[in-house]
Amino acid sequence: MNMIKEFDYKELEEATQGFSPTHLIGKGSHGLVYKGALQDGKLVAIKKPSPGLQILRDNTKIDNEISMLSSLPENPNIISLLGTSHDSAMNKVLVMELMPNGSLHDLLHVSTTPPTWPQRLGMAMQIARAVQFLHEEKPLVVHRDIKSANILFDSEWNAKLADFGLAVRKNENIDHSRVDSLSQPAGTIGYLDPCYTTPSKLSTKNDVFSFGVVLLEVISTSKVIDLSRTRTHIVEWAIPLIKKDRIKEVCDSRTELPMCMEGTIRHILRVAARCVSSREDLRPSMQQIIIDIDKHRSIDRxxxxxxxxxxxxxxxxxxxxxxxxxxxxxxxxxxxxxxxxxxxxxxxxxxxxxxxxxxxx
Structure with missing residues (x-):
């Protein structure tokens, strides 16, 4: 495990003006994230448990995130943990690198300027490499909450995977009878693998399904759950169109698809279709996904x-x-x-x- 710096909680309070709402920049599955300026001028993101968890003094997910991030080797596509702290009630606080350009979710669904097609392709590859990195750890890591809101952008618009509160290491001798918040199936509705129904169903293919949903979201800029559609879930809506090769109907209509990229985008959508297959054995590994997309990009070049x-x-x-x-x-x-x-x-x-x-x- 990497050595983690322990920050003085008073410094973090000063950095955020007492965790003022004006400094609030995000809400995760188990915490609130604030922007803060440390005494040396460094800008950071400070994550503390949600009010409900503070009342319960439940540090389970925060502790898990600390354990996960501190045990991982440094990776350019994974958010960096800078240190920890705790308040007088022993509620844990995380200090992480600041991602000033927000989340992929906001870029796709809030921003009025849609990303270009090359930018979408670059994001997809960076996210894929982040997930591949986790799956090749020993023991391997299953993130369990891959979604556009957990993909953040640094100052140079590099995508990084964040929020490791639900992540688990998959050991060969894992005890599936154990009952707690980290052993039971978990994730976000819309991104959660429907095959992941019991602890014994935990596998890297759960993350592959979620990644496939994110791919569809990146290409279409469609909401994962859209009640205005007859087929509300993005998978139910997009996959039939992909199978009929009606690619343009899946693509974000706000941005014209260059002819030189049509083949690559068509191929990516087919990769996404395999990722969200109801048959887990048909889903590719993250390594296969990266090799496949890179190969097709080379052909187009x-x-x-x-x-x-x-x-x-x-x-x-x-x-x-x-x-x-x-x-x-x-x-x-x-x-x-x-x-x-x-x-x-x-x-x-x-x-x-x-x-x-x-x-x-």
Whole structure:
């Protein structure tokens, strides 16, 4: 277990102006999160138990979160625990790195500016890597509460998995007869695996199901439970459309899907469909998911440059090499894609296609 710093509770009170409501930035499954400025000026997130748990002096989930985060190696996709403290009634308090750009839930459902498609793809991969990291721990960790509200963004918009109050380590000799809040099936309605009905059903496939729901949420920006739909749950609504290849109907209509990303998004939705399968044995592992998506992204990166190069060859033939140098300059044209990888080639190809058509006409 990593050494955890013990903070002076008075410093945390001062940092949050007595845990003022004006400093409240979030509510988790078992606590309230405040933004605070320590004496050295460092901005942090301070999590204390909810009022109900404070009255009961129930530190079970807070203790569990401390135990989990302090036992995990540092990972860029997992929120960092900086230290702990406790008040006069011995209620535990967590001090964590501040995630100033809020949650994925707020980005998808509150923000008026939807994320770009490359941003959605990047988020999906970062979340997948976070879950893979947990599943490859020894003993492995099942998070049990993967949802958009528990995925937070740092100052550079990197996604990190948070809220480990329900997380458990799965030992081979786990006692399924034990009855407490951490042994019983738990999670959030909408994201909770319907197959996870008893303690013996605990497995990494529970997290895979929840991850699949988050994938559908990221691509569609649809609420996980939407009472305005005939099929209220996102899985019941999206999967039939995916099976019929009606991809555009699942995608967020506020943001046009670039042609250069259609194949990747279609593939991601099919991955999501496998993740939420009612048959646990058909759900892929997180490692398989990452390899699968990365492989498809690589195919798309190659596919666009191939046809743009063919167009450039046509221009070379029809206009001569001197004129073609102008089209090579189109390399500087970028469309709004992740780091310009595919977008630059796509935009360049559009310029070439326009000029080929002009020559033909």
């Amino acid at each position: 190659v596919r666009v440059p191939i046809w743009s190069s063919l167009l450039e060859s046509v221009v070379l033939i029809r206009r001569g090499r001197r004129s073609a140098s102008r089209f090579r300059g189109a390399n500087s044209v970028k469309c709004a894609t992740h780091k310009g990888e595919v977008g630059g080639e796509f935009a360049r190809g559009k310029v070439l296609l326009r000029d080929v058509l002009a020559e033909i006409c």
